[in-house]
Amino acid sequence: MSTTGSLRGMTIAGVQYRVPADADVELKLSPFEVTAIATSGETMFKMEIISPDFTGIPLSVSADEAESLKDASLSTEDISLSLVMADQREYKAQGRISFDTLSSMENKAVINAMPNNALGAWELF
Numbered sequence: 310m311s312t313t314g315s316l317r318g319m320t321i322a323g324v325q326y327r328v329p330a331d332a333d334v335e336l337k338l339s340p341f342e343v344t345a346i347a348t349s350g351e352t353m354f355k356m357e358i359i360s361p362d363f364t365g366i367p368l369s370v371s372a373d374e375a376e377s378l379k380d381a382s383l384s385t386e387d388i389s390l391s392l393v394m395a396d397q398r399e400y401k402a403q404g405r406i407s408f409d410t411l412s413s414m415e416n417k418a419v420i421n422a423m424p425n426n427a428l429g430a431w432e433l434f
Contacts, residue, residue, distance in 0.1 A: 311396070312395050312396035312397075313395055313396070314395035315328065315329075315330055315331060315332045315333070315395055316328045316332045316334060316366070316392060316393065316394060316395070317393040317394065317395060317397070318391075318392070318393040319366060319368060319391070319392050319393075319422075320389070320390070320391040321378070321381055321388060321389075321390060321391075321406060321420075321422075322381055322388040322389060323389060324374075324377060326368040326369075326370065326374065326378075327368065327369040327370075328366075328367065328368060328369065329367050329368075329369050329415075329417060332366070332367050333365075334363050334364065334365055334366050334367075334392070335363070335364050335365060336361065336362075336363050336364075336400070336431075337359065337360075337361040337362055337364075338361060339359075339361065340358055340359060340360075340361050340427045340428050340430060341356045341357065341358060341359065342356075342357045342359045343355070343356050343357075344357070358427050358428065359427065360423050360424065360427050360430075361424065361427060361430045361431060362421055362422060362423045362424075363392060363400075363421065363422040363431075364421045365409075365419060365421070366392070366419065366420050366421065366422060367417050367418070367419050368417070368418045368419075368420065369415070369416060369417060370411075370416055370417070370418045371416065372416075374418075375411055375416070375418055378406070378408050378418055378420060379408055381406055381408075382405070382406050382407055382408040382420070384405065387403040387404055387405065387425045388403070388404070388405065388406070389401070389402075389403060390402050390403070390404055390406070390422045390424070392422070398433060398434070399433070399434040400431040400432070400433055400434075401431065401432050401434060402422070402424035402425070402426075402430055402431045402432065403424070403425050403426075404422065404423045404424040404425045405422075405423050405425070406420045406421065406422050406423070407420060407421045407423070408420050409421065
């Protein structure tokens, strides 16, 4: 039986963050973007390496946690990243985050998580 739904948790640099119940994130599982190039003969396929990021990760944060996220997003060093999915799968990587927005009404931060290695990016546990 398959299980799908909200994220169960997110850990950034060893700090566990709360995730809203309606959290829905997107993950690029392939480290390649494949495009077709039409020719007068067989189609050629271009495989361009991309970063397999988790995007649009919402986190419920306090003011102090928002500051910690801001500091983490400014870091020039890799940090540990971990996301636990609804079915208990856990994706882990070393990498960076970008801090997109902070909603003042709900104290909801939205971040993106980027692994430091596109080809060996997220390890599944």
